[in-house]
Amino acid sequence: MGKDRASLVPHARSDDHRGEQGFTLIELLITVAVIGIIAAIAVVNLQSALDKSRQRKTMATMRNVGTAIEAYSNDHSAFPRNGISAAELSAALSDQVYKRVETTDAWGNDLAYTSGSDHYTVESYGRDGADGPQNITRATAREFDYDIVFADGGFLNAPD
Numbered sequence: 001m002g003k004d005r006a007s008l009v010p011h012a013r014s015d016d017h018r019g020e021q022g023f024t025l026i027e028l029l030i031t032v033a034v035i036g037i038i039a040a041i042a043v044v045n046l047q048s049a050l051d052k053s054r055q056r057k058t059m060a061t062m063r064n065v066g067t068a069i070e071a072y073s074n075d076h077s078a079f080p081r082n083g084i085s086a087a088e089l090s091a092a093l094s095d096q097v098y099k100r101v102e103t104t105d106a107w108g109n110d111l112a113y114t115s116g117s118d119h120y121t122v123e124s125y126g127r128d129g130a131d132g133p134q135n136i137t138r139a140t141a142r143e144f145d146y147d148i149v150f151a152d153g154g155f156l157n158a159p160d
Contacts, residue, residue, distance in 0.1 A: 054106035062150040068093040079115040086110035121151040
């Protein structure tokens with residue numbers, strides 16, 4: 001009887017490794033939930049950053065339109081006529097510069113133009129494209145439906 005007692009005990013099968021085969025359903029569900037939460041936060045922040053970028057681009061466009069209006073005024077001793085559409089304003093101002101003057105905001109809405117004998121106003125109605133509200137403050141600077149108003153060479157109503 002020279003055989004060792006341990007050699008007589010049958011060994012466990014090699015494919016019986018329950019805890020080592022992969023992830024459980026619970027682990028996968030938790031991972032997917034965490035990724036979903038992170039993605040939701042990222043999308044909200046991305047949308048806000050895109051709107052802020054559009055707001056800044058709109059303000060740059062409005063400055064360019066104001067510069068072109070003032071060049072027009074210097075050449076014609078008057079501002080472009082009141083009540084013209086954005087396309088008509090662009091056509092009138094393009095005669096004064098070497099390229100086409102953009103008269104739409106970064107959201108794709110036409111800029112509103114009004115003028116009097118000694119002043120002009122260029123207005124973007126913001127993301128929603130509807131007139132108002134108009135008072136942008138520090139508290140509302142991240143609400144992109146507010147109007148941006150550029151008049152006589154400066155912003156009357158704009159975020160910082």
